[in-house]
Amino acid sequence: MNGPGQHPSRSSRPSRPRRPAPPRRRSTTATPPVLDPARQAALDTLRAVRDRDAYANLVLPGLLRERRITGRDAALATELAYGASRAQGLLDAVLAVCVDRPLSEVDGAVLDALRLGCYQLLRTRIPAHAAVASTVDLVRAERGSGIAGFVNAVLRRVTEHDEAAWVAQVAPDEATDPIGHLAMSTAHPRWVAQAFAEALGSRGEALRAALEADDARPSVHLVARPGECTAEELAAMTGGDPAPYSPYGVHLEAGAGDPGDLDPVRERLAAVQDEGSQLCALALTRVPLEGPDERWLDLCAGPGGKAALLGALVGLSGGTLDAVEKTPHRADLVSKSTKGLPVTVHTVDGRESGLAEGSYDRVLVDAPCTGLGALRRRPEARWRRQPSDVAGLTRLQRELLTSALNLARPGGIVAYVVCSPHLSETVGIVADVVRRTGAERLDTREYFPEMPDLGDGPNVQLWPHLHGTDAMFCALLRKP
C-alpha cells in the first residue's frame, strides 16, 4: 500500500487496509492536525445526509450556528457541503476508478471524506496539496493513520487529472450517448437529464445550458410581503437587487449567509421564496374574473410560502384564503407563515377536504411532485429521487387537480403548479384532467407578463437557464 505522501502509480490502485491498523499513538513531536471548522462542518453535513437521510440545507445552517462558524469559514463550509452533495454521482464515478474495490464496500464515513476531498480537487481552486492534506488531517483525527494513508493515496490518484479529463474518462461517449455524457459532466443522474431533455425537446445546447444552470449555486430569492414592504425597500434593507419579473421579489448573491437571519425575514416583512414560485402564485391572481372574487383556496399549502403571498393579496381586497394541508406538522408551518392574514388552515386531504364544492373563485394546486425543478436548491435531492417515484405522484396530482376543479365555482380559475419539468407531472396531467373534466385551458403565458422564452404555450415552463428561476410549471384552467 502507498504510504501517506506517496504518489500511487496508475497500475497500483490504492487499497484500503483489510484490517484497520490499530490507532497509532501520536509522537509528541508530530504536528497536531490543523483545526479546520469549515471542513469539519462540511464533513459532518455529508455524514448526516448519508446516515440519517437528512437535508444538507437544513443540517448545515444548524451546525454553523451551533459552532459559531461565520464569515469565510461559513462560506467555505457551505461551498464544500452543498457542492459535494450536488456532485456526488460524478465524484463517485471518479473515486470508483481510484479505489481498489466497489465504493459500496468502503466505510461510509471514509467515503464522505473521499467525496469532500475529491470535490475540492475537481471543482474548487483550493490548491491540490491543501485539499489532500486537509482531508487527510480530518480522517487522521477521527480514524487514525492507517485509514488516513488510504485516503491520502486515493486523493493523490484523483489529482492525476482535472475535472474535464476525468469526465472524458468516466462519462458515456458524447457521440453515442449525448444525454448520458451531459448528465455525468453536470453531475445529474441520467434519468433526470433525460426528463429535462424531453421537456426541452433538446439533447444539445439547450439541454447543456439547463443542466449547467441546475448544477450552479443559485442566488437566494426573497419575497416582500404585500402591504408590509415593497421590493425596493426590501432590496435596500438587504443589499439585494429587485427581481427582474416578480414585483415582490429580491435577489441576493449566492453564499450571502443564512437568509433566515436577515432582519426583514425575522420580522416577517419578507420570506425566502424562489421568484418562479412567486410568479406562479401571482399568475393565478392576474386572470380577469367575472363576478365575485373573494374566496380563494390553496389546496396543497404546506409549508405556506404561496399561501402567505396569496393570503396577503386577497386580504388587501377584503377576501379570504382557505389553506388545505394534509400533514399536521406542515399545516402548523402554514399557520405560522400566514399568521395575521385572513387565512384559515384545514388539516385535511385535499382530495376529500369537506369544503364546499363549486364555491371558490380562485384555486391553487401546488401539487406534491418529484421536485426535479428545484434540484439546484436541494443539494442531495437529485441522488435521492428515483424514477419509480413518478407514478405514485402523478396519480395524486391528477386527483388533486380534479378535486380543485370541483371546488372552484363555474367561471372560477384553477392554477396547476409543480416544481418539476417532468412531462408526466406537467403536460401529461393537465391534458388528462382537461379531457375528463372539460375545463378550459387559458394561455398561461399572458399572465407571466414581460417574460421571454415562454415557448408555444398554452402552459408555462420556467427554467433556471432562461429565467433565473426554479423550473416551475404552471397551467391556468377555467372551470366550465
Ligand SMILES: C[S@@+](CC[C@H](N)C(=O)[O-])C[C@H]1O[C@@H](n2cnc3c(N)ncnc32)[C@H](O)[C@@H]1O
Ligand atoms: C409542493 S408542496 C406545496 C408548497 C406550498 N404551496 C408552498 O408554496 O409553500 C405540496 C404540499 O402538499 C401536501 N400534500 C400532499 N398530499 C396532499 C393531499 N392529499 N392533500 C393536501 N395536501 C397534500 C404536502 O404535504 C406538501 O406540503
